[in-house]
Amino acid sequence: MSSPAPFSEVVRDRRAIRSFLGKIVTDDVLHAVLDEAQQAPSNSNTQPWIVHIARGAARDRLSKALLRAEDEERYSLDFPYDGSVYEGAYAQRRQNQARGLLDALGVSRDDETGRRLATRCNLEFFGAPQVALLCVPGFAGPRITADAGMYAQTFLLSLAARGLGGVAQTTIGFYADTVRETLGLPDDHKLLFGMSFGYPDKHWTARTPRTGRATLVESVRFHE
Numbered sequence: 157m158s159s160p161a162p163f164s165e166v167v168r169d170r171r172a173i174r175s176f177l178g179k180i181v182t183d184d185v186l187h188a189v190l191d192e193a194q195q196a197p198s199n200s201n202t203q204p205w206i207v208h209i210a211r212g213a214a215r216d217r218l219s220k221a222l223l224r225a226e227d228e229e230r231y232s233l234d235f236p237y238d239g240s241v242y243e244g245a246y247a248q249r250r251q252n253q254a255r256g257l258l259d260a261l262g263v264s265r266d267d268e269t270g271r272r273l274a275t276r277c278n279l280e281f282f283g284a285p286q287v288a289l290l291c292v293p294g295f296a297g298p299r300i301t302a303d304a305g306m307y308a309q310t311f312l313l314s315l316a317a318r319g320l321g322g323v324a325q326t327t328i329g330f331y332a333d334t335v336r337e338t339l340g341l342p343d344d345h346k347l348l349f350g351m352s353f354g355y356p357d358k359h360w361t362a363r364t365p366r367t368g369r370a371t372l373v374e375s376v377r378f379h380e
């Protein structure tokens with residue numbers, strides 16, 4: 157196993173990966189990543205995350221079931237998602253992100269089929285041989301989901317530190333019942349989102365622009 161890259165480099169180099177090689181993440185690497193993710197902080201050290209990893213036949217079964225659910229418009233979200241709540245600069249950033257992504261795929265604004273195919277790539281895990289399903293206990297509210305966010309970022313950074321990558325996917329969270337049924341999860345494992353992960357396809361990363369960030373002035377206020 158190669159040694160992890162320096163922290164600042166990892167933070168700045170990490171990006172959402174949306175094309176993976178077929179190479180499987182071995183158990184030793186996966187356990188090292190999961191062990192680092194497990195170090196994430198949480199309210200009162202409650203560690204309210206439950207992670208299911210689908211790989212091999214289970215991964216293929218899940219992808220098929222998700223695509224079928226999408227065909228049949230069988231949505232089941234444990235946590236509602238409403239894009240219309242974003243206002244002002246937040247709405248603008250959201251729009252820029254979607255446009256940048258579709259431009260990179262060569263999908264035009266009015267190409268409904270292209271947009272749908274782009275969404276369906278999420279359900280094929282962008283070719284990744286493994287996907288993590290990030291769940292929280294049934295009683296979870298916003299503070300517990302924030303803890304799970306801490307976990308997810310630690311997981312993604314740990315992958316990046318090893319030359320691997322991943323992408324958080326709300327899109328998978330649109331099919332919570334399908335995930336539970338297919339993997340045989342208990343009802344009280346509530347699905348927040350999925351994370352496809354593995355070895356990045358370097359051709360894809362080379363030709364896909366990175367997302368930008370707002371300036372610190374827009375996000376940070378000092379009080380003295």
Ligand SMILES: Cc1cc2nc3c(=O)[nH]c(=O)nc-3n(C[C@H](O)[C@H](O)[C@H](O)COP(=O)(O)O)c2cc1C
Nearest residue numbers: 170171172174253278323324325326327328349367
């Ligand atoms: C909670 C969460 C959910 C996301 N859901 C999706 C998704 O469903 N599909 C997708 O392609 N990207 C998804 N993303 C990736 C974001 O679009 C991406 O992180 C953002 O545009 C910033 O780009 P970067 O990760 O490359 O820095 C999600 C990210 C987060 C944190």
